[in-house]
Amino acid sequence: MAVTHIDAKGMKKKRRMGPKGRSVDLAVLEEIQALLGDEPRRRDLLIEHLHRIQDRYHHISAKHLVALAHEMKLSSAEVYEVATFYHHFDVVKEGGSAPPDLTVRVCESVACEMAGAMPLVNALRDGLGGRVRVQPVPCVGRCQYAPVAVVGQNPIDHATVERVTQAIDANATEAPVPQYIGLADYKQRGGYQILKACLEGARDCEGIVQALEHSGLRGLGGAGFPAGRKWRIVKGYPAPRLMAVNIDEGEPGTFKDRHYLETDPHRFLEGMLIAARAVGISEIYVYLRDEYAACRQILTKEIAALENSPPSVDQPLPAIHLRRGAGAYICGEESAMIESIEGKRGMPRLRPPFVAEVGLFGRSTLEHNMETLYWVRDIVEKGSEWFSSHGRHGRRGLRSFSISGRVRRPGIHLAPAGITMLELIDEYCGGMLPEHDFYGYFPGGASGGILPASMGNIPLDFDTLNEYGCFIGSAAIMVLSNHDSAKALALNAMRFFEDESCGQCTPCRVGTAKAVRLMEPDEWNEQLLEELSTVMCDASICGLGQAAPNPLRCVFKYFPDEVKSAPSDH
Numbered sequence: 001m002a003v004t005h006i007d008a009k010g011m012k013k014k015r016r017m018g019p020k021g022r023s024v025d026l027a028v029l030e031e032i033q034a035l036l037g038d039e040p041r042r043r044d045l046l047i048e049h050l051h052r053i054q055d056r057y058h059h060i061s062a063k064h065l066v067a068l069a070h071e072m073k074l075s076s077a078e079v080y081e082v083a084t085f086y087h088h089f090d091v092v093k094e095g096g097s098a099p100p101d102l103t104v105r106v107c108e109s110v111a112c113e114m115a116g117a118m119p120l121v122n123a124l125r126d127g128l129g130g131r132v133r134v135q136p137v138p139c140v141g142r143c144q145y146a147p148v149a150v151v152g153q154n155p156i157d158h159a160t161v162e163r164v165t166q167a168i169d170a171n172a173t174e175a176p177v178p179q180y181i182g183l184a185d186y187k188q189r190g191g192y193q194i195l196k197a198c199l200e201g202a203r204d205c206e207g208i209v210q211a212l213e214h215s216g217l218r219g220l221g222g223a224g225f226p227a228g229r230k231w232r233i234v235k236g237y238p239a240p241r242l243m244a245v246n247i248d249e250g251e252p253g254t255f256k257d258r259h260y261l262e263t264d265p266h267r268f269l270e271g272m273l274i275a276a277r278a279v280g281i282s283e284i285y286v287y288l289r290d291e292y293a294a295c296r297q298i299l300t301k302e303i304a305a306l307e308n309s310p311p312s313v314d315q316p317l318p319a320i321h322l323r324r325g326a327g328a329y330i331c332g333e334e335s336a337m338i339e340s341i342e343g344k345r346g347m348p349r350l351r352p353p354f355v356a357e358v359g360l361f362g363r364s365t366l367e368h369n370m371e372t373l374y375w376v377r378d379i380v381e382k383g384s385e386w387f388s389s390h391g392r393h394g395r396r397g398l399r400s401f402s403i404s405g406r407v408r409r410p411g412i413h414l415a416p417a418g419i420t421m422l423e424l425i426d427e428y429c430g431g432m433l434p435e436h437d438f439y440g441y442f443p444g445g446a447s448g449g450i451l452p453a454s455m456g457n458i459p460l461d462f463d464t465l466n467e468y469g470c471f472i473g474s475a476a477i478m479v480l481s482n483h484d485s486a487k488a489l490a491l492n493a494m495r496f497f498e499d500e501s502c503g504q505c506t507p508c509r510v511g512t513a514k515a516v517r518l519m520e521p522d523e524w525n526e527q528l529l530e531e532l533s534t535v536m537c538d539a540s541i542c543g544l545g546q547a548a549p550n551p552l553r554c555v556f557k558y559f560p561d562e563v564k565s566a567p568s569d570h
Helices: 026-036 043-057 062-072 076-083 110-114 117-128 161-169 183-188 193-199 205-215 227-235 256-261 265-279 293-308 334-341 370-374 376-382 384-388 421-427 486-500 506-519 526-539 543-547 550-558 560-564
Strands: 002-006 012-016 103-107 133-137 149-151 154-156 241-247 281-288 319-324 365-369 398-405 411-416 438-442 476-481
Touching (some): 043 062, 043 319, 062 076, 103 117, 110 117, 154 161, 183 293, 193 265, 205 376, 205 384, 227 365, 256 293, 265 376, 281 334, 293 319, 365 370, 370 376, 438 486, 486 506, 486 543, 486 560, 506 543, 526 550, 550 560
Parallel strands (some): 281 319, 398 476
Antiparallel strands (some): 002 012, 149 154, 398 411, 438 476
């Protein structure tokens, strides 16, 4: 509101009465207050509160944003920039139309494209007649069941129009929780005895750190940093120290963390708490990707059960905070995840300082992938030699391979580190599908590059693929056959990176978009694409932009015939 007044020179001027920006709708403010209840209004809970609004209303209106900003004592701009950064928040601008209450999301990433995702999208849009919103989305972490559609939060494996329609008609929109080992069963199997011994002093913290160092366990989120060394580094910084657990598993082709959470969640929780005790962690933040709704139900229930029945009545457990991602692949990068936990846009930080020194809320932070912690109990219980005794071709340890694509038995296969692709297919995957010949493979998800079948005898482990322009990362392997095109799937991967770039740095934001435009025609300009790839690799802030060119470079290097003429069925 503005009123007119006369200044000293007799000129008419308008003076604003009240704050700038949209005024708060009191009725909407009451809705937000009721929705949040007694939850704290801290900045780091902003994304959690946005989820509450999205879950309740299936969108977030401009009035919701203004009211939430008022309630949390933040500017509307701060709330808006966070809400619009994440894919899973449907922000509706003033005067805009709200989306339908139900959304069907169809994965369009590599494994699902190979299984016919785009024809499924078109068929659903035609068959559902506008009853719901149908959205193609990036990988939802169920690649072994491709193609996958998600009705609300209910994943439909091997999706068809009929199966999706049945779920909609039955109003089956909640994620079913699979059978898993609960707290009572886990304790009966010897669970939490190692943690109890640590808490009560029967196990020496220094001995546990040494066991991790000697085991050779490396970070299984993709970076491969030695776990024991990381514990030693973080332990050297002043308390209070925090832990951030990364379960944002967004790399196309990866689903190992979901598998372990849906089968044996307490093995992960015990490993996490052993690590916290050994390093001296006071609080733990678990960051779980939003697509894993069943895992969220499991962890919510089992963490509460563990807190109500701790291993030791005399030694309290550190506080465990479960935080929910919101659909941003970039938050798999450790510093971007930390920014998101703090209630901000998930943008990578410039380093140094590294998160071990200045991490979550400015404190020294032990950051780990979920699977890394999953193996801690076994290593401490069975000895470091148990883990390091596994391996092939001169490598040490175990790897959980997420395998999808043209094999008879896709899924999680626990195999020795250093196993080759040919050995995996023959010994663990039951061979190739009928009428499919091994043609190539992504050894490390969409960003790990593509290798031809003729290079299927390379040991799969950290560092073994670097000389070929590839890496194993989180061991997400997608198997291609003679029915597939490496060129087409490299374009699929680049479209994914274009969509998921956080936009912070120009080489990645602009480079991925330009690469897609250059890769869409039948003929590829090798010189121009190589120049663009070099800039992205050399100048991007984080691994997203640095690794995005790997698949296209591999096409030029290992599939030269496709660059000239892609298979006619693509």
